Amino acid sequence: MTVLYDETHGTPPLPTFSAVVLAAGLSSRMEGRHKLLLPVDGEPAVRRVVHAVLGAQPQEVVVVTGFNAHAVFDALDGLPVEFQPNPRYRDGQMTSVAAGVAALRAACDVVMICLADQVLLESRDYRELIDAYAAMPRGSILVPRFEGQRGNPVLFAASYAPEVVNGHVNPGCRKLIAEHADEVFVYDAASDRFTVDMDTPDDYARVVARVEGRSGSGGERATPRLHREAG
Template identity: 75%
Template structure:
């Protein structure tokens, strides 16, 4: 852990770092690794991380586990560091804790990102950081669209130690109920924060959506 965490100041554009969760088993993808599936000629995880890098984070830590070497090769040349999670089979929270513990660059906000949210672009990530800076209360931001909870979740770096220790789980569905005074819900105007890629059907829908963009 770095001792130089900077607490985000309300109203200012905070410096943020990102943890990308890329350690999972892809157990619902029928034998394929979802993060390595091709999208527009590149692996899905490279599309995700490339968009995130465009939003200007101070640091990106990619947490690897299942097929970690292949994930690292897919991200070759991008401005990221890697953190292996030998406990990845224990679930997402172990990867969140490993990734946050590996952050070294001073920042005011930490964003926990999913490696399979391939429809997000740099402006979407910036939208969340701008919303965090402008939120009237709270220190954890969760995007929603039409009542559906989305990702990434952003939280003040002051929570880092609690996240690493497991006392705060930014990926937990009960987060809002457990921390009602700390959580601010960001109502998005689009569905991209709520779309990830867990199944072959999800992959097919995303391919069609990307193809539809190209036809427009």
């Protein structure tokens, strides 16, 4: 990725990014409820997530739909996003990643793959990852981590897009990290928000409690760090 320097201020601008929000899953562990439609602080979980992504000022946002697609569409009514249906959503998350990346139209430096059930993430968290990506001495893939646990979103250079679309590269799998060790950096984040999602009823209860302030802000560490992932 090439980032031009701003001659006026002497510092490079942050890379531009586009976001793919994965909202196609079956919610199979949520005991019959569609997790993306569950209320979190007065709005559907998926709307809360997309609001936060939009607040980070991406070039564009593509929301990939599958299971219960019409309800997801309705939950996001009025938001400036593009929708991309994935008729193969039952075949696994990678099909949704490929569909979403293929639907991107705006030029950007970086693609961010976001999970629609990470409702604790805020706009500043997504911007933090862009800052971290820009600070990498080299490499083209960034994976956040908190206290040894891998998190999301995963970021990768837009130059990977054709390989992702063709199914040759899965930006979230461990095989990719092993095969591209020199290109992958692990970002040790200061918050566990990057590792918290919402798969089960218990997860949902814990997330709601945190959002409503009943259980504090969760794990925090003082200083985030960058590491290259070992092969």
